Structure formats: structure tokens, C-alpha cells
Amino acid sequence: MTQPRTFLGFDFGLKNIGVAVGQELTLTASPLTVIKARQGIPNWDDIEKLMKEWKPDLLVVGLPLNMDGSEQKMTKTARKFGNRLNGRFQLPVEWQDERLTTFEALETLGVHSKLDAKHRDDVDRISAQLILQSWLNLQ
16 A cells, blocks of 8 residues: 655745645645745755655645736746756646735734734745645645
């Protein structure tokens, strides 16, 4: 019998990249951590540590879209990040619409803006969880 698959989900940002973990058995996602980035370039060593620790079978990257579903500047940047994940770690990458996930994360934390959050990283981690959970819900 094959082991249930493990997934990592990413909420890409130019300064912070939220990360969540999920698995196939229960189809649930949990917030994990935040990887720091400089002008959209992530700390690849930190991502590599996560890969070694969780040994994911597949990666899910949030795709920032406009409300009408069209692409924006950040869509291209997020795709570039996902393509680099694929190239570095030889893992399949799937994309998940991330519209309103930050709003939903703020609502979960009971705050109105990221600036109000005591721990801004929590917003990014929860956003990654919501992205991964919405992908899992479609499986």
C-alpha cells in the first residue's frame, strides 16, 4: 500500500512567503512557517530545509489574480517562483487561485489589516493554509 502524499503550499510575497503543510489522508492543511524573501528572492536554504523535513510529493503555489480572473504583475512573479521550486527540487507544482485569501486570513485572526496583526507572519502562514486547503478541497 502506498503512503498518503504530503503537500506544501506557498503564499508567495516579495518580502514573506507563507508556507503550509497538508496531507492526502485527511485532506487538511495546517499553517507552518514564513520564509523571508528579499525583493521576491526567497531564502532557498530555508526552503530546502522544509523540503528535507517534510519530503513533499507535490507543491501548491497560490496564484494572485485580479477579481475578474485576469493575471496581474504578481501572477507572473508567483509563476516564476513556482517554476524555480520545480527546477530546484524536481517536484510537481500546481497552481491555486488565491483571490481573497489574505482577506480571509485577516478575518480568521480578527483584524482588519496586516498592520493590525500582532504577528504579521501569521497572516502569511494562514493565507498559505487557505491556498493549500482550497486546492485539497478540489481533490
